[in-house]
Amino acid sequence: MIREGCEILIYLENVSKCYKNGVNALDNINLQINDGEFVYIIGPTGSGKSTLIKLLDGEEIPTAGTVSVEGIDVGKLKHRRVPYYRRNIGVVFQDFRLLPHMTIFENVAFALEAIGKDKVSIRRRVREVLELVDLSDKAKSFPNQLSGGQQQRATIARAIANKPKVLIADEPTGNLDPEKSNEILELLEKINVEEGTTILMVTHDITLVNKYKKRTISLEQGNVSADSAKGGYIR
Ligand SMILES: Nc1ncnc2c1ncn2[C@@H]1O[C@H](COP(=O)(O)OP(=O)(O)OP(=O)(O)O)[C@@H](O)[C@H]1O
Numbered sequence: 282m283i284r285e286g287c288e289i290l291i292y293l294e295n296v297s298k299c300y301k302n303g304v305n306a307l308d309n310i311n312l313q314i315n316d317g318e319f320v321y322i323i324g325p326t327g328s329g330k331s332t333l334i335k336l337l338d339g340e341e342i343p344t345a346g347t348v349s350v351e352g353i354d355v356g357k358l359k360h361r362r363v364p365y366y367r368r369n370i371g372v373v374f375q376d377f378r379l380l381p382h383m384t385i386f387e388n389v390a391f392a393l394e395a396i397g398k399d400k401v402s403i404r405r406r407v408r409e410v411l412e413l414v415d416l417s418d419k420a421k422s423f424p425n426q427l428s429g430g431q432q433q434r435a436t437i438a439r440a441i442a443n444k445p446k447v448l449i450a451d452e453p454t455g456n457l458d459p460e461k462s463n464e465i466l467e468l469l470e471k472i473n474v475e476e477g478t479t480i481l482m483v484t485h486d487i488t489l490v491n492k493y494k495k496r497t498i499s500l501e502q503g504n505v506s507a508d509s510a511k512g513g514y515i516r
Pocket residue numbers: 300301302304305306324325326327328329330331332333
């Protein structure tokens with residue numbers, strides 16, 4: 282369903298992914314996500330959620346069909362172009378993945394240095410995103426001096442430092458208690474609104490999905506079994 286007046290950012294047409302071992306992780310799926318949306322991807326284990334993310338960030342290529350992000354045919358990208366393409370996409374995982382020997386400031390700055398930004402703009406942007414995630418006072422701390430919730434906020438700061446169009450969060454609250462999970466959700470909502478970032482969040486946490494209502498896409502055995510944007514049901 283194309284919503285009028287909205288710009289399509291992510292477009293999957295007849296996409297299938299069959300791994301070399303013969304597993305059909307995704308089976309002919311069609312999806313459209315507009316610029317600025319906040320979308321949950323839910324579904325039981327093995328339903329294809331991670332595979333969908335890997336197709337979107339260029340880690341895997343579809344066996345059939347087209348995966349398009351911002352007009353780029355991701356499945357057809359040349360291998361050496363993939364790192365450049367990834368600059369448009371921020372990814373956050375359940376297990377934080379901060380560099381332990383760097384401070385929080387350095388962790389965020391590193392993401393920008395890697396893409397050749399100049400020092401002054403790096404410093405400005407790092408301060409800005411640390412403020413956004415409410416970690417200004419932890420800039421000089423190392424990851425192991427932060428709580429789990431704070432570490433996840435730092436990984437979010439790092440993921441959005443380069444102002445990606447899309448932020449993909451794969452179970453970002455998987456290691457957090459309900460109170461910290463709520464905080465992360467509220468932070469992602471703020472980023473969605475204030476930075477205009479399109480957010481795709483994979484989650485098993487149905488309590489969050491029910492509390493902070495968003496478009497919800499359900500996967501089951503590699504198929505889209507429900508999409509609330511299409512009047513689908515959520516089990
Ligand atoms: N690299 C791979 N090679 C072969 N099969 C794979 C590979 N990655 C995933 N699969 C299979 O593809 C199917 C979908 O897996 P996927 O990881 O996408 O599911 P998921 O919904 O993310 O699961 P979970 O909630 O457990 O993370 C599963 O049957 C899985 O075993």
